[in-house]
Amino acid sequence: MSITANTLRHAALRARDAAALAQDELNAADGRMGDGDTGVMLRRLFEAIAAAIPARENDIGLVFQACAKACASGTGSSLGTLVTVAMMTLAKATKGRGEIGWDELGGLLASVRDQMMARGGAKLGDKTIVDIIDAVAVAVMPCRTREEVVAAARKEARDTLDAYRDRPNKLGRARMFGDKTVGLDDPGMLAFSRLLAAVAA
Amino acid sequence: MSITANTLRHAALRARDAAALAQDELNAADGRMGDGDTGVMLRRLFEAIAAAIPARENDIGLVFQACAKACASGTGSSLGTLVTVAMMTLAKATKGRGEIGWDELGGLLASVRDQMMARGGAKLGDKTIVDIIDAVAVAVMPCRTREEVVAAARKEARDTLDAYRDRPNKLGRARMFGDKTVGLDDPGMLAFSRLLAAVAA
């Protein structure tokens, strides 16, 4: 079985519910090193995405494009824009496709990572959402089936959170807090891991 | 012996020293019901008066006029302006005179009181400097000699302070404090009594 527009529809609903559940946790995480709005922003964003997904569209690229559109009008926060970038990247890469193999996911995530780095200027190791996407992209690269992808992605997300926890944030607002961010999860990374856990349940 | 320009010169020096000594006490009194500047204002004012008094002038009216001029440029505070009014009133009333009898002092103070009321709009009983001037004016009215004036004035000033202490201020900034001014001396009254005590020593 491969990824279709329907897979995306289901994933979007799960992501929406997960974002709502994680709102307070993410706000709190961002409050420790930023302006405390990651959770509320993400909840709103995924509500918009879930509402915008076309019910009958089969072209995966067009589905992602609808998601990108919803993001673009929904937020101006850094993470929100990075999600927009991700959606646009995926839209371009999958335009005209009715299905995608699970073995393509690693490559798609890698191009999301690259576009996010190009847009946002983050480097690997800055402790941002980019690092967790990079790690998961690399981890799922050899996977061929949904089961393999899910297992590898979930494990890698957890490991990456753990690995970065005791390193300082080096980008954006959080950078101002310097060594005070040691011991804390980056809110963007945490958000990705929560969404992933829901989508890959 | 009567009042001459020399009497005024000596009085001005004593008032200046008394104002300097009383500065902190008066600031504190004003601080309880106003903006805490009565003392500093009065010190500056009487420094200016003492400096402005002409050394060789015999015309009492012209001496007072020099005092009035010094006041007019020195301050814009309410009490400062009332002192200016007092000086102008005395200047007009004594113009051309080389000496004044001690028996005339009550009448002069009464006209100072009237002019202050006309200018400042205070009524008797409002607990302002006007009330203490009124009381002293009435008390010295029957006096004929310096000794009589000094004794009557000092006693009346003390009595008036005591009599008003437990009444509320009804004018100016202090009025805003309402019943909180009960138990406190009005800073203008207190200032007059301190200056009087020094001049009448």
Place this chain on the structure above:
Amino acid sequence: MKKLMNSPDAFVDEMLAGLVAAHPSLVHEGRVVCRAGGARKGKVGIVSGGGAGHLPLFTGYVGEGLLDACAVGDVFAGPSVDSCVQAIHTADGERGVLRLYGNYGGDRMNFDLAGEMVEMDGIKTTTVLGTDDIASAAPEEGTRRRGVAGIIYAYKIAGAKAETGADLAEVTATAQAAVDAARTIGVALSPCQIPGAAKATFEIGPDEIEMGMGIHGEPGIWRDKLRSADDVADEMVRRLLADPVASPSGRVSVLVNSLGATPLEELFIVYRRVAALLKKEGLTIVRPLVGHYVTSMEMAGLSISLIHLDAEREKLLAAPCACPFWRV
């Protein structure tokens, strides 16, 4: 309340030095600020003044079509009689001088004394007192009301009238009518501090608002928990409209004014509601003003002023004027 200053004693003089350095249209001598060109011969002069600490009031409104000169005192303390005399002399263009300032006891004493003094020099003067603060006394006691932000409408209207060549009596009547048609009410959220003072001008709880407080912290009508901007605006507008004026024309100008620390963002949130309320009452708003026009240094809060316009006032309000803080 921290202040960027050098010393409390130098506060006012250094502020005036900076004001005229930044605005070459103004000059100052001691505590008097006037137009760089001096008085215009043949024009009725208009002077104002009062305590410092209310910028742009008073000195910021000296300029073409507005004031000729201002006398200022220390922060929140009246100008000296001499400064008042000097301001009147400076403003004198040989057609008389209107003294147009807020109704405060100390200022009145000083300007009155000054008026008598200059009369000896042959300068005719008149007085109009700003009395727009509806929270400071009942309508029946209108002449006891204090003057606050609404006075800038009187500056503008009387200033434009004087530029037309009107005589002293006409300018005075126009100014008085403007004051009579202006109403203001303020709310305070936090106090300010007089330079050098040991404490703030008043105390107010971290979640409190006071309706009707004056620009020096004079007590208002009530103090309570902070409410929504719309609720506050509603009550202020209701009070302003309930205050009787001689002959309302249905056309008004309105000024939403920051007392200092309250930012433009909040002024616009309030203005949005004020405009809607006035519209609902059938009133047309002409040339609204939103910003810092009459402040109390770093006090947080705002005032709303309303002036009812007849045809002449509306024309005079639209007449050209130029000062550092208001230009038409």
Place this chain on the structure above:
Amino acid sequence: MKKLMNSPDAFVDEMLAGLVAAHPSLVHEGRVVCRAGGARKGKVGIVSGGGAGHLPLFTGYVGEGLLDACAVGDVFAGPSVDSCVQAIHTADGERGVLRLYGNYGGDRMNFDLAGEMVEMDGIKTTTVLGTDDIASAAPEEGTRRRGVAGIIYAYKIAGAKAETGADLAEVTATAQAAVDAARTIGVALSPCQIPGAAKATFEIGPDEIEMGMGIHGEPGIWRDKLRSADDVADEMVRRLLADPVASPSGRVSVLVNSLGATPLEELFIVYRRVAALLKKEGLTIVRPLVGHYVTSMEMAGLSISLIHLDAEREKLLAAPCACPFWRV
């Protein structure tokens, strides 16, 4: 930090509603504000934008001789990509659009994305980033510097250039040169609070000042006991003048800007000193600005901006312009 508002979520939209209600020269659609007349055909458009909470920046500078449109986000959060797209479309007069805004990561991502999107619609765009905050990075890393108050000089100069009929490349070059010639440094005395946030944007002791802090509370160069206005001004001017510029002409404009709660009185006290210092350095000051130009809501503090002028910039600075908060 009390706020007169109705709800944190409505803060920006209600503020924009009030802004355009008070200023008929502006209209808004969602989070985009533009000139009431719309884009002028044949003129290069200039758009700006960023997080709300800095009034008069950004939206207040839309008008003749200045900006064509602005996109704003929530308080201290960038505008959405859609708003950026919309602002560019609105500003498009068929000769291209300059995106002129402060150098902040989020804003850059959004405006860049928007630029690519409108290119598909055939609109040519360029970018100039405000990078005037000398406290935010060393001179060698000039392109990493944040944009603060000095950007209004770029608005004015690029805006005037666009009105001359210059093409996109020329307007862009002029804007870039203006940014390159502008330097700003700020000091903060008290924080502000984002509407709805649980606490202030930063903490600072009751007797402390921070040199070099950014307009969102970004950490500065040092924090210490409050000093005299002259000492503070001396250090700020020294730092501004020590920062190398390409070809100083000896003529500068200077902006002494309140970050919000700091009143005009203190700005003028500081300006007085700044003017004296610049004069002592042999510099001539042209068209100084003192007031609230770029704020952080109720933050206390001020910034000083300096722009070195060549003949063209001086002429463009003097060209007519009209927006609600700046008129020449």
